[in-house]
Structures are given as C-alpha cells and as structure tokens.
Amino acid sequence: MVVIKQKTITPSGTVRKLIIRLIIACIIVGLFVWQAFAAVLPQDRSDAMYHSYQGGGMSIDGPSILLRKKIGNHVSVSANYYVDTISGASIDVLATASPYAEERTENSVGVDFLHNKTLMSLNYTTSSENDFEAQSIHFGVSQDFFGDLTTLSLGYSKGNDEVGKTGDESFLELAERQNYQLGVTQVITKNMILGLSVENISDQGYLNNPYRSVRFIDASSARGYRFETEVYPNTRRSNAASITANYYLPYRASVYGEAKVFSDSWGIQANTYKLGYIHTFGDDWIVEMRARHYQQDKADFYQDLYTRSAEFNFRARDKEMSTFNNLSLGLSLTYEFQFSAANFFKKSTINLDFDHVNYNYDDFRNVLVNSTLEGDTSGIAPVGEEPLYQFSANITRFYVSIFY
Amino acid sequence: MKAIKSTHLRLLLVIMVSGFASGCSSTFEPWVKPYERDNLADPIMSMNRNPVSLAYTHHAYQAREGARGAEGGAGGGCGCN
Amino acid sequence: MLLYVKDFDPKTSAKFYSRLGLAVVFISLFLTSMNSLAANAKGPAPDFTLASKDGGNVRLQEQLGNVVLINFWASWCGPCREELPYLETLQQEYADLGFTILAVNVDENPSKADILLNDIPVSFPVLFDVNDDVSKLYKVKAMPTTVIVDRDGNQRLLHHGYKSGDEVKYKQAVKALLRE
Numbered sequence: 001m002v003v004i005k006q007k008t009i010t011p012s013g014t015v016r017k018l019i020i021r022l023i024i025a026c027i028i029v030g031l032f033v034w035q036a037f038a039a040v041l042p043q044d045r046s047d048a049m050y051h052s053y054q055g056g057g058m059s060i061d062g063p064s065i066l067l068r069k070k071i072g073n074h075v076s077v078s079a080n081y082y083v084d085t086i087s088g089a090s091i092d093v094l095a096t097a098s099p100y101a102e103e104r105t106e107n108s109v110g111v112d113f114l115h116n117k118t119l120m121s122l123n124y125t126t127s128s129e130n131d132f133e134a135q136s137i138h139f140g141v142s143q144d145f146f147g148d149l150t151t152l153s154l155g156y157s158k159g160n161d162e163v164g165k166t167g168d169e170s171f172l173e174l175a176e177r178q179n180y181q182l183g184v185t186q187v188i189t190k191n192m193i194l195g196l197s198v199e200n201i202s203d204q205g206y207l208n209n210p211y212r213s214v215r216f217i218d219a220s221s222a223r224g225y226r227f228e229t230e231v232y233p234n235t236r237r238s239n240a241a242s243i244t245a246n247y248y249l250p251y252r253a254s255v256y257g258e259a260k261v262f263s264d265s266w267g268i269q270a271n272t273y274k275l276g277y278i279h280t281f282g283d284d285w286i287v288e289m290r291a292r293h294y295q296q297d298k299a300d301f302y303q304d305l306y307t308r309s310a311e312f313n314f315r316a317r318d319k320e321m322s323t324f325n326n327l328s329l330g331l332s333l334t335y336e337f338q339f340s341a342a343n344f345f346k347k348s349t350i351n352l353d354f355d356h357v358n359y360n361y362d363d364f365r366n367v368l369v370n371s372t373l374e375g376d377t378s379g380i381a382p383v384g385e386e387p388l389y390q391f392s393a394n395i396t397r398f399y400v401s402i403f404y
Numbered sequence: 405m406k407a408i409k410s411t412h413l414r415l416l417l418v419i420m421v422s423g424f425a426s427g428c429s430s431t432f433e434p435w436v437k438p439y440e441r442d443n444l445a446d447p448i449m450s451m452n453r454n455p456v457s458l459a460y461t462h463h464a465y466q467a468r469e470g471a472r473g474a475e476g477g478a479g480g481g482c483g484c485n
Numbered sequence: 486m487l488l489y490v491k492d493f494d495p496k497t498s499a500k501f502y503s504r505l506g507l508a509v510v511f512i513s514l515f516l517t518s519m520n521s522l523a524a525n526a527k528g529p530a531p532d533f534t535l536a537s538k539d540g541g542n543v544r545l546q547e548q549l550g551n552v553v554l555i556n557f558w559a560s561w562c563g564p565c566r567e568e569l570p571y572l573e574t575l576q577q578e579y580a581d582l583g584f585t586i587l588a589v590n591v592d593e594n595p596s597k598a599d600i601l602l603n604d605i606p607v608s609f610p611v612l613f614d615v616n617d618d619v620s621k622l623y624k625v626k627a628m629p630t631t632v633i634v635d636r637d638g639n640q641r642l643l644h645h646g647y648k649s650g651d652e653v654k655y656k657q658a659v660k661a662l663l664r665e
Contacts, residue, residue, distance in 0.1 A: 401456075437625065
C-alpha cells in the first residue's frame, strides 16, 4: 500500500525552512559570482569598557573587553571577555530570600570570513556562573546586492543552558534554544538607510528561573499567602520583527528610529519604540540623545496572586512575564582622538553612555511594603492589593576604544 | 491557521534568490553611486558604531523584558570594494 | 506507515518541472553575471579637465605619450586610504620612465582629502571631482577604481576595489605598458 503525501507547512516551520534554504542558496550563488566585486570586513578595533547597572535593588558592574583584528584580506578574528559582578537582590528574590553576591563570566570568540560580497561569521560564546552554564554558537551570512544598496543577512544560533540551584546539589536542568534571523538593509538615498529584521526563536527544556516563586492565598499563613515554585511550559516559540531607519542631516548629525513587535507562544505581546539623535561638534565631539519605550502584555500563565496552590498547570510570577512598560532616556558623549592616517593606531575614542530607565508594572505587586516592622499592622495592604511595583535604574557604560 | 503549500514557498524562494543573485551581477545601476556614499560611510550613520556598548545595552534590557530578538543591523556604510 | 513515493513521470511530474526551472534560473544567472563582467571597458579613455590640489587644472589629453593610472578615491573609503602609500611607491619608481598617477578625489568636501594628504603626502597630482562629473564619465562602479591608460590614450586595465596585493597587479600592468 503506497501513499503520496502532500506536504503542507505551518507558518513558524515555514519561516525557518525558508531561511535555511535562503542561507544555502546565497552561499552557493555567492560562490558562483566569484568575479563580482567585494565588500569589507569589520573594522579592526579594541574596546575596554566598564559597565554598571544600578537599580531595583541590584548593583551589577564589571568589565567588557573586545579585541578584533584582520588577518590577510579575507579573515577577521575577534574575542570578547565580559564579567558581571552582581550584588543585592531584586524584588523577586527579596520576597522569598535574601540578598546575594555572585559573579558571571562570559567569553566569546568569533571569526569573520569575506569572500567577494559574502561575509560569513561564526561565533562561540560561553557564559558561566556558580549556578548556571550556557554555551551558544552563532553562524551568520551577509550578502550585498544591487550595487551594494541592499544587504541581506541571515543568521542561525544554537544555545544550550545548564540550570543549577545554589543549595541544591542534585538540581540540574537543561534547556536549549534555536534562533533564526533574517535581516535586510536598504540604502534609500545618499542620506537614508532603512532596515528590516525578523527573528524566530524556539526554546525547549527547563525555561523558568529556579529561584522564582508564585504566591497563592493561604489564610493559615501569617502573611495571608504562601510561595511555591513556578512551573513553566517546557517549550516556547517567539517571533520578533523590527524596522529601523537612519537619516543623515546636512550639518553632520543623524536621527534614527526603531519600531519592534514581539509575540510568543506564551501569550506575551510586546512592542518597542526607539528614537535617537546624534549631533557632532567639530571633528572630535559626538553627542547622542535617545528615548526608548517598551510595553508588554503578560504571559497567559502569569498571575501576581493565585487563589490556591497549584491552581493551574503553568504558573508564573516572575515580573518579566507580567504586564508592564518602561521608558528610558539616554545620553552619550564621545571624544575622538584622530591620529595620523600613516600611524598604526588610526583613531581613539573615549566614551560615556548613560541611560535612566523607569519600569512600571500593571499587575505585579510590591509585597515588600508590608515586611517592615513585626506587629505593626498600620498601613498594611490587604493581600492582593499591595501597591503595584515600580522602580528605576541607571545604566552606565564608560569605555575607551582604539582603531588600528 | 492557513496551511501554505510547499510549491508556493519554493516559487517564492526561487524569485527571491534570482532577484538577489541578479543583483550580484553588474548590470544593475544603483541610484546611489559608490562615489556618493560620503554620508552613509560616516560612523554616525552606522547601526553598530560601538558594538561593545550596544551588546551590553541589549543585554540589560533583554534580561528584564519578555521580548527578545530582531536586534540586528548591518549594511549601509561605505560599500567599498 | 506512509510511504513517500518518488513516482517519476517526466511528462507530467510537477516536481521535475520545478527542478528544471530552478536549474535553468541558476545557469542563466551564472552566464549573465559572467557576460556582464567580461565587458571591461576598452577603447579610448574619455578626456577630462579637473582642478588640481596644487592649483591650476590638469587635463588627461595632455598626458598622451605617458602611461597614466587614474585612481578614483575618497577620504571616507578605507581601502582607498590603504592604497595611497602603494600608489606613491609606484609613482616614485616609474616617474622617470613616462608614468604618472592622477588621483581623482570624489569627497563632497575636499578639505577632508587635504587632511588625509597631510598624513600621507603624495607626489602625484590630486584632482578634485567635486561634482562627480568624471566619476560618471568613467562609470565608476566601486570605491576605489583604478583605470590604467596606455601611451596612446586607450584604457587597458580596469580594476575595482583594493585588497592587499593588488598593487602588484598595477605594477605588472604599468611595466608592460611602459615597454610598448
């Protein structure tokens, strides 16, 4: 008995298969048109940065160092070393535990290979902290077309996480992730570039944070509620799409904007809007001002307070899964030292980037307001009516770059 | 959800690839000539002027937001070689 | 268990036609790209007159009898900056044998070119093509572009872009043309 199967494909599998075939086709075509002209490798540079995040009870800072160098005409290699030194604790942690100190190190190496107008990149990243290990590999292809006015980029990433839990030696869970990226950049005029980017991500495995808990009403407990571990689905599929635009202003300045939409299989819908203005003073000073607004709707299985233990199959109270928005305003200052073009070192910059961000939660409540004095019942909000949480944070980046 | 026939997708793939591949050949006349890309080559028009800072900023937001992805941006620039 | 059958009937199989169509598309694209790039511009190099950095005008036709290397460059173009010192070396080596380089700068703002030339001084004329007239005349398709013209004023070599090692190609072409 023999049956011929008519293949029909669902949309998310469609995007993935199309992208894979486009990657292969572009590599093949790129090799075929070997007589075509070429593009350029990423610029040689080294950067040393101090980064800092202060807010929401957290203090995270550390270095990030990048080294990049061309080898011959076709290859560029890069390496990045990054550390987060974390202390304090966010509200999620403080609600159920106490402040902690931790360190996370991330190392990344990459190689870019240029063949005519095709640029291929390969990157390997490892991230390590005492209760979490992750590795990921990224492969990208970028091709210039139509007189270098159009650039098509395709990317694939695969990541593996090992999730542990401090204090529980036997706890070890795994998660894996695959990303498919497609991007098109188009030069519109001498002064304007438009970009379009699409990314499909699917995760599988243990996808929640082992330290996060949900709370449910329990009249028998002192606080009126109790905590239990979150339970997330073990798969997640998400799609994001963004448009960007850059416009050059005649007095050597530029304005840029970005709009992004996101939706996933957990019911989260989000959008991001960014607007920025870059202004130059003379040949050496660059100032940037920017604003960013983010808004998201909660995951289907998110609730700040459940009515009983194990009320639903999936339960989340991680504020990242709630309905909230944030607004950030930022300023950057750069001073450029221009060296002689005949020097080995061509240019050096000193930079300070600063962003102030405000988070406002619509359905995540601040349970810490009640945990002040024992026995003082004045001003204690009833369970489920605690004030909605909000916080602000300062994100600072101070770095020196050198170009050679 | 509508099921999409694989033949339609393959046709779309062929059109996209042939369109892009023909762009590889030099019969196409760009409306912004290679010698007119002064402004596009300026670092302030780059999507990724400071990769280390940009990567960190993306991480700082992504770690606290549910959304992820579509952060890339390449192209424009001097279009040299 | 479903069995997927490759029932191949060349007259009616849709899959055969789509595969054939794909093959035709790829082969024709390959041939098209080869043809278009084989059309290296030969024939007389179009004449032009441009203002020179050192004052005065320079006209291509005045160079008849010399081998001329016309290089289209800009201060904002990385490979162009890399190429300049090699062009200077080439100029110095063959200047006495009837060879000159004309570096046509396409910066919208010529003072940017001056800043670069302070760091990399050159002994050959630098011409300013501020209105892009000469670039259009030579149908410049890449930055940088090098055109080598023989003693009779004919274009003999057209080279797009610059990668380390291309200066050897220029030297070989110039040497050959000087011997003619």
